Amino acid sequence: MNKVTISLKRLLPALVIGPASWLGPYVVMNSLFLPALIQKIDAPNKVQLVALFSTMGMIFAAISNMVAGALSDRTWSRFGKRAPWIVGGGFCFMLAMIGASLCYNIPALLIAWMVGQVALNFMVAPMVAWIDFAPEDYRATASSAYGGLGMALGNNGFNVVGALLLSQFRLGFVVFGIFAFIGTLIAVLIVHEPANLDEEHLEKAPKKKHHFSWHTISTVFPRWSIGRDYYLALIGKLFQGVGNFAITGYILYIMTDFLHRGSQTQSSIQLINGIMLVLGILMGFFAGPVADKLKVLKFPVGFSTIFLAIAALVLFLFRNTTGIIIYALFAGLGMGLWNALDNLLNLEVIPDQNRVAFFLGVYNLGNTISQAIAPVIAGTVISLWGYSAVFGVAFFFSLIGGICMLSIRSVKK
Template sequence: MKTIPLKRLVPGLIIGPASWLGPYIVTSSLFLPALIQHLDAENKITLLALFSSVGMIAAAISNMVAGFLSDRTRSRFGKRTPWLVSGAFVFMLAMIFASMSTTIPLLMASWMLGQIALNFIVAPMIAWLDLAPENGKGTASSAYGGLGMALGNNGFTIVGAIFLSQFRLGFILFGIVTFLGALIAAVIVREPSNLDEPLDKPSSTTKAKFSIKDLSTIFPKWVEGRDYYLALIGKLFQGVGNFAITGYLLYIMTDFLHKDTSSTQQTIQLINTIMLVFGIAMGFIAGPISDRLKLLKLPVGLSTILLGIGVLSIFFLQNDIGLMIYAFMAGLGMGIWNSLDNLLNLKVIPDKNRVGFFLGFYNLGNTVTQAIAPVIAAFMISTIGFSSIFMMSFAFSIIGGILILSIKSVSR
């Protein structure tokens, strides 16, 4: 198997995910809610859940398609690069269209296009991890998740909060950042040509006899893929627990804690600064420590439990101290999680010939959960009240950790 030296792969795995995740987090958690509120303030909670539901469907389908297509691509630029660069370009256009939307249907159409394009970046890019040398996969995973995703999750939000009152301009600027970042990452990584790689083409007879039974082989049975499914379900629970809070962070500040716009902006920046520091710190040390001590399952499982504990501080204290405790606990937990969870999934993939597909599908935990969480949260808010989302987030995070710790093929 071809490999790429870490001196090229690591910078690409930092810039690449930061460039797609950062703009997505900022647009989905700040600019989209702000624009929806501007267009239809009365129905903002329901509309945000609707956008999330539609986005979830688009993300799920496009992620699987992107992973499948990139696995089967042969080009002078490799399997993944053509798709992720093209996806970044379309995402940029979608964000520009969103910035010009004057009605909810136009905004919905732009957002749908952006969701589809986003997953044509995500699924191929995460498969770059498989190009790392065997003794450096932990470092590569840490670069992607610990550094790249920390910058995306928190670093961009610090900057994004500045544009909270200019959200239309924010859509445009962050869309451009995604395209330029993906392009720079691709140039740095320089994925090798795979034109010489054989591609098994099904015969006409095979095509004619294709059946539902054949379709069922896309995913292995539980007994064969148990650990992969546990990792996937654990990631989904962790993701919902995380994004139920971050997806509604703007409304938590304004509607639950009753902060004004200036205070909201400052608090969001402070929270994300704390989480960014922890994310970068874990990005530097979690992967190398995992490689050296052969620890993987335990830190990943415990990290999501830390997140759940941090969420409770907001609920019980309902002040800035509670928010800071949440930032510290969630920052440490997410820093460890982002550094190592992709490596854990790489270890439990049931079919090594379809790395792009399985890694891409697993990475739906970063996109689909951002869609599912607001839907569940909106239901909880409307039926029980705003405080219920904190209990929900805690429960989902704990369940996610338990599922990860139940994996058998990775000992510790």
């Protein structure tokens, strides 16, 4: 069976539009609209409720991500194995977000949000596999398009617009839910994945029986001596994610309750995301080519996480507009470098090249897990010691994440 290969002219635009279309609306709703709606419904318990939604979201996301990937791998249709799940997930996500906009109590909102988490991962898991459609010599280019440009646009570009709808957050759920569906649909149409119905007969071929044993389980993940660098990259991703999302997950409350920006809250959020968007796009365009020319990969990825630690420290020390700008510069540079190159670094340290899709999926799941546990950790320290403590969390986790990346041995620099 020949591997499906799609030209870069179709694949690269889709790898930018696709992740931007699902990640952007999710980030806006998770960091702005959901906290705003929770505050509207139950203000006294808002911090604990954000943590609850994040914990439940992590559980649902982790399970649905693995299920979606498995179902996608075993799908045969005239539209290919990825497209049906991406489009179906996008449509269900849109309906769930419209449902969230109509909720006036916490239980109903929690149900709508969990349905949205499941639907979201039925988009994400198959879409990451699009990178495998790239021609053999251009996989790094495809990975950079997905992570460097698509993720940068998703992480920062939409918050600029989302902040404009902060006072009409119920409408925001509807607008961004619809946008997520339309954007992912456009990406699917651009990729135009070929039919794979001819693969279905392979399922009828006799299968070699595998007996259940501890050895079978233990071979799913290699031991530390073999997979050391991969595990360090995964740990680094988890710590980097917690360090980043500990602040971004509570950015609305940090602006209102810690920095006391008042009427300047909306403009401050727009300023941060505007600066981070510009730097993210610049890194998406230039970080990959420069890294290829200078033959460096580990150092920019490792230091990108340390830049996030510096950003958290700056915002804590300088609680004014200057501090906000410096924070955005360091965070934008850090996230821009990270999004552009971390997927490539992961590809370099995968311990079993015959299971690239599996290890990529586990690595990308680290992003979902860190987004979910970061508000839990941050919410706990905020409840115990106030908003000042969240910057210590961000600094510590980001710093450890960078150290893990710089400790990788198989990638020299």
